Amino acid sequence: MNIQRDSQINVAVIGCGYWGPNLIRNFNAIPDCRVKWACDRDGSRLARVTSLYPEVCCTSDFERVLADPDVHAVAIATPVSTHFELGSKSLAAGKHTFIEKPLARTSEECQQLIDMADSRGLSLMVGHTFVYNAAVRKMKEIIDSGEIGRVLYIGCQRLNLGLFQHDINVAWDLAPHDISIILHLLGNSPDTVSCQGKAHVRDGIEDVTNMSLSFDQGPFVTIQSSWLDPNKVRRMTVVGENKMIVYEDTEPLEKLKIYDKRVEVPRTYDTYAEFFYSYHYGGVYSPFIEQDEPLRVECMRFLYRIRDGVSIESEGRHGLEVVRVLEAASRSLANGTAAVSLA
Known part of the structure; x- marks a missing residue:
């Protein structure tokens, strides 16, 4: 679907539960973009959208949205189990x-969506919002500059009480954020994945998981x-040879802190008595970060991709890589936490 550079892009948002209204708000706030349709099976959700955005057409009929020739793009914010069906129908309709x-439940489904988009010359984007977060982008800039040296390890914590999902476990719900950030920071995928977890509230759906990713060299x-923690925690620690970064997403201002700390091993020594570790304790600083709502940036990048064909940070292939990691984690859970190769 070709769109003139200065023409308006009409978007339909499918799913108006927890996240859909945020998409409507952000797309509507972007110049030369309009949310024409909101679609959901729940009439009360559509009524809320109508009260907030009376200019948006509301329907429970997805096929009606796809049949509208004025709709250029479709944004899907529904349960994971519906992503492939709705996404493939949207692409088949030329949106x-x-x-x-x-992106989908399996890597095979992801690949099919990618192939459909490529064969039709359409844009396919996955909602990895955190790669558009200003703090994450700054963190990547610092890592790429070599300031912290070679990255040794990364530790992530994403904890809160709920929201419990009925069709995916906590790894599939929360870990995609951290996985997408890590793949973005490092520029490659892990070689092996292992995962352990337990279901405490609902049988067969793990609500606590610990995942490990190993990268060759x-x-x-x-x-x-x-989903079972009393506090909301959004922390990532990146330890380099020279410095360390702590990213606290729940902090209102100083989300990034760079610690001039490291441990050094003597290069040469003649006797055991001469061997000792050297601990360097330097200062801490928090770089200035110009804040912007990540979802707004993400929506704008989607529109840039549609209008100009530019490469973006969360295309379909990036969604595929994240799902490959999640699939490996699921296999590890099923096999007693054994490491699973992604080769």
Whole structure:
């Protein structure tokens, strides 16, 4: 679907529960963009959208949305189990398609969506919002500059009380954020994945998981995810040879702190008595970060991709890589936490 550079892009948002209204708000706030349709099976959700955005057409009929020739793009914010069906129908109808994370339930489904988009010349984007977070982008800039040296390990914690999902476990719900950030920071995928977890509230759906990612000649990564924690924690620690970064997303201002700390091993020594570790304790600073709502940036990038064909940070192939890691984690859970190769 070709769109003139200065023409308006009409978007339909599918799913108006927890996240859909945020998409409507952000797309509507972007110049030369309009949310024409909101679609949901729940009439009360549509009534709320109508009260907030009376200019948006509301319907429970997805096919009606797809049949509208004025709709250029579809944004899908529905349960994961519906992503492939709705996404493939959207692409088949010739619509540029945005799908919230994870892109689909399996890597095979992801690949099919990618192939459909490529064969039709359409844009396919996955909602990895955190790669558009200003603090994450600054963190990547610092890592790429070499300031902290070679990355040794990354530790992630994403914890809170709920929201419990009925069709995916906590790893599939929360870990995609951390996985997408890690793949963005490092620029490659892990070689092996292992995962352990337990279901305490609902049988068969783990609400606490610990995932480990190993990169060949690269860092070791741990990801802790939980729906059963009393506090909301959003922390990532990146340890380099020279310095360390702590990213606290719940901090209102100083989200990034760079610690001039490291441990050094003597290069040469003649006797055991001469061997000792040297601990360097330097200062701490928090770089200035110009804040912008990550979801707004993400929506704008989707529109840039549609209008100009530019490469973006969360295309379909990035969604595929995240799902491959999640699949490996699921296999590890099923096999007693054994490491699973992604080769």
